[in-house]
Amino acid sequence: MPAFDIQTARFNMIEQQIRPWNVLDSGVLDLLASVRRDEFVPPEHKALAYADLEIPLPGGQYMLTPRVEARLLQDAAVQKTDSVLEIGTGSGFLTALLARRAARVLSLELSPELVAFAKSNLQKAGITNVDVRQGDGSQGAAAQGPFDVIVLGGSVADVPHKLLDQLKIGGRLAAIVGDDPIMRATIITRTSATDFRTSQPWDCDAPRLQNFAQVSRFTF
Template sequence: MTTLSPLEQSRFNMIEQQIRPWDVLEQSVLEQLVAVKREQFLPPALEAFAFVDMETPLPAGQAMLSPRVEARALQDLHVQKHEKVLEIGAGSGYMAALLAYRAKQVLSLEIVPELVELARANLRRAGINNVEVRLADGSQGAAADGPFDVIVLSGSVAEVPPAILSQLKIGGRLFAVVGGDPVMRATFITRTGEAAYGTQQPWDTEAPRLVNFPAPSAFRF
């Protein structure tokens, strides 16, 4: 019987106690969570948070999505090897790394310069070379680089701006956490035609707000 190191035991516990109970059962996703070392995408002082069921703190007051949200979104998006992905909110680069294993190319936008450098360094150290991390305000997307097969908002928004939806290919999928406290929902939007979209909200969750996305109107008629 193989004895796991404390680090690998923590990773195993994360998968078995947090991820599987959230209906993440696709074997290729579970294998990715072992292969892509989450702790290596955190500053050394924060490595202890790598496997905790929480939004993991990052520099500049930002945070990573919780491990179960990242894993469930990855499973439900069904990213394919030929696809081009846009991520908004690079953070530490971890979600971009997960996406990169499944996609052809990932463009990850990050508004915080410190996090741009952190994500680039983490991805370089992990040997992942099909991700570009760009210093940019992601609230407008990256129309000049689109259209995209998949768009991932690695944080929450009050609503998904039409300008970003328009950057999906027909047949493309977008993931975002949509809503406000106390109700946020994982939202998957598929572009079904030139101006047609289908939306599913299969599970509740929460996530830190992305910067510069519009707030909902305080008035409703």
């Protein structure tokens, strides 16, 4: 794809997909204009890098759409001093955005193939404050916590308390919670050792993260 086409596609992504979704944080918009999404997608899908699509990844996984990535990033309110835990590295693109906003990012990914893919992408992008590890993100990383921010890079039926326990007081967890066809972006803020505040500012749909428990549904 010629550089001009990439620039045009990226501009259109920001102006036609992301701004209309109430992503107005100038820092987030600047990041999306500078971090090349086409360098984080599988080579066969480069032409779709800036489209409003969930791009397929190895192992049956998918990248979130650009507007969902951008809105999660904005609503997580990542600060330069923050320690971030990401669950589900995928291609490493959201990881890269988080790393540019935070002090450090630990990212957990189940698939060894995606771990290698994301590490390669992040290295090529010159991002060094990220530790990508193969691991079960549903368990979190208590030994490396607590964290200022936890971001789930896919949807879950419910947020495990085990992850909430790994938030610092004042920390935020950003996730997409629910079941098809109703899922909601969920921002949970830890307000004290025992209390949490939850908001669900927007609806969306997103691929499932693996190894998270499904909510039991009983019928009588």
